[in-house]
Amino acid sequence: MSLHASNSPAPSHVIGDAKGATQRMLLMGNQACAWAALAAGVRVVAGYPGTPSSEVVDTIAQLHRQGIAQGVHVEWSDNEKAALEVLAGASLAGARCLFTCKQMGLNVASDALMSLNYVGIKGGLVLYVADDPGPISSQTEQDTRRYASFAKVPVLDPASPEQLADMVTQAFDVSEKYGAPVIVRPTTRVCHATTFFDVPQQTHAKDPSGFERNSKWVIFPKRAYEAHAEVNERLVHISDELGESGNPIQNVASDASVSAPKLGIVFGGVSSAYACEALRILRQKAQAARRLLPPYKTMQVASPFPFPKKKAAQFLSGLSDVIVFEELDHVIEDSLLQVVGSQHLKANIHGKLDHTTQERGENSTDDCLARLAKFLGVEGLVESASAPKDAAPSAGPTAQANLESQADLKPPMRPPVLCAGCPHRGSFYAVKKALGRRTPAVWCGDIGCYTLGNAKPLDAVDTCLCMGGGITMAQGFATADPQKKALAFVGDSTFFASGMTGIANAVYNQHDITVFVLDNSTTAMTGGQPHPGTGQTLMGPKSAPIQIARVLRALGVRCITQANPLYLSQSVQAAKIALDFDGPSAVIFKAPCAQYVKREPACVVDPQRCIGCRVCITTIGCPAISMRADGTCVQIDANQCTGCGLCTDVCPHQALSTACRERGVIPFKDERSIDTASDPRVFVEDGEVR
């Protein structure tokens, strides 16, 4: 389980019982978690998709389909809270359970988690909560280690996919032994890094023992007071077991050969890997320069809560200065300061609080190298390396002139964009057209690919808060700024996850908003997971898809329209009806995600008709459309174009055409598209739901 096994490392890491037959596989951290949980006999797995956590459930579902994961139940739950509650029940029935989400998902599930830790569990319950320093794909840089201490739940923090797999195994054992949920908290660079593993040929879920009644499963004030004592008591034992008992996760790279070092280096999570890498580079540079690094010792904190206080006190004893590398919050740093204070130690702790390390964003080997060189007093070793690079081999006066002329060259701006063929593009543009330029409006966005509608030229997102928050925020705008139309855009998966309560609120409190449901029949941003609206389950049998129009109708929305967003005029018409309605109204724009369709023949430009007016570019901004180098007309990148045909509707000169439009065929047509022959009015006032 150590961070570096030996001088000649094994090319793969074993998950589960190495005695049985194994197969070698390249796994990313999330997949390694899936295998480790299956090898530990996990019986019920539930979660809600969110980068960087989604591949755990995806992998378990795939292994279940392939018949490799025997006896497991796996599901994408409606949202994180639903998932954790499903597992709370399964765990009390004795099943080993795995919960997965991203950091913000735990906010949604926190109501269940806080009480569950007091209630306690029976079958081992591991919460796999992936944090996202940077952030790369998130709204916040919140730190799940803080949630762990807040909820008084143990948390493990892996440095690599290998440690991650071992920690998942360990977490199940600790959870079951102490009757407490345990969090494993990887970060993006551990979740999405890959290495080789030896995994079993098949895994088998452990049979649950069944539910037995016990008064402690019912939480109420008197019981909560007792339970709080049990929580505190078990944390002491868990701290001993995880941190104090010489567990090899701890203190993995101590330079024992050096006598009486005064300097200490402490790290957690993936920063451990960066710091170890940086130390190796420094040692090599020192050797090359025939210099010696000052004596130092290192410690990885693998269980940030409960913090291994005794081990830390031992480590800190005799040190004068300590530098701490961790991402997100200063969790380890705080705990070290606490130990220094309570033990009256001499060590100065340096980290985020005194600006010795980065206060936010990701760490890196480069960053650790520069800071460690300074900390160890050998800045000279790294300065030479960062000197300007020699010019190209044939560098002469011409080369120098070239380098100077290239000094202003900047890499292209390439932010993420809605894909070519994305149905959201048509939805946003149709609403813009329906509103016209004179109607002021507030465009409330939400969490999903459609947040990318904020980019030019669509420029169609004014706010983005949290899952389902757009629908309810729009109600605030409708109340406080009624001169503007209050619009909310929500994806199909987000609608089911947390949009429905907002709709009920709008109907109940009579807020005049228009909700646009961008239904692409998948959870697109996180890799295409199914949801209640698709009816597809991870266990195989298909449920009846829950129809969004029926949900809206049942919740009391009195104006519901629909359109295929790849068709502009119908979409504008559907939007206009809803926008003109007084009271909460909804439009369902339904066409499949461009990532999950069989492409139609690409769009064709007629250079005789195209006058290079750029209307197609400046209205919808499809990445497959660009100007030809001679500037006379546009060109289509056939590698990107899906043949959706939206651009043919915006071209004022009929210069663009697709095979589907020519033949009058709806592109990618299946149950995921609204038929263009359908009436845009699904239900208006006293009509009926179709």
Place this chain on the structure above:
Amino acid sequence: MKNVLIVGIGGQGNVLASRILAQVSSEKGWHVRTAETIGMAQRGGSVASHVRMGDEGEYVYAPLISRGMADVIIALEPGEGFRALPYLSQNGLMVCAQTAIPSVETTLSNKIYDGHPYLDALRWQSPHFLAIDDAKLCEQIGSRKVLNVCMLASAVAASCASVSVSGQSVSKQPFGLGDSITKDDLVHAMHARVKPQYQDLNEKAINAAFAAVRSGDTLCK
């Protein structure tokens, strides 16, 4: 340690290329780590795959390559190659596909996206440089889907090739991947990572790329 950075635009298939390299490492018994861009950035944004191979028996700690430490950069697009240039090592090899893919940003600001300034910059600023006429190569193979494998094979071929690179004199000092990985290694690993129905096409891609690089054919400048 051999560090290979594969850069491009979401959807170009750099993940497969990195996994084939990881497979090569595994078959040679090296410790290996890769790191990919997954999530929002994949939607047409810049993506990078890092491959770190302990070819001398080293343990690999960090999944990401540090600046100035990439032995090879495989760029599936010129602008993306230019973005990655700070990662190239002092004796590194840059292999870049010539086909420029316009960014929506440039198209919207009514500019023509031109890959040539980037290619020129790469030519002058890379210690070792090879531009691949990917359009011609993919046309010859019959599919643009194999661009990733073509470029990977080109990098391997350019590394172990003792023929001219960038039309310059032969470098005696090993660079890029050196001779640590052969064409056979690549073909073997590709078979382990690619679905059976696409193996022939990908083998054709590897062969075509090797032939092009080795012959100094007009495919490569």
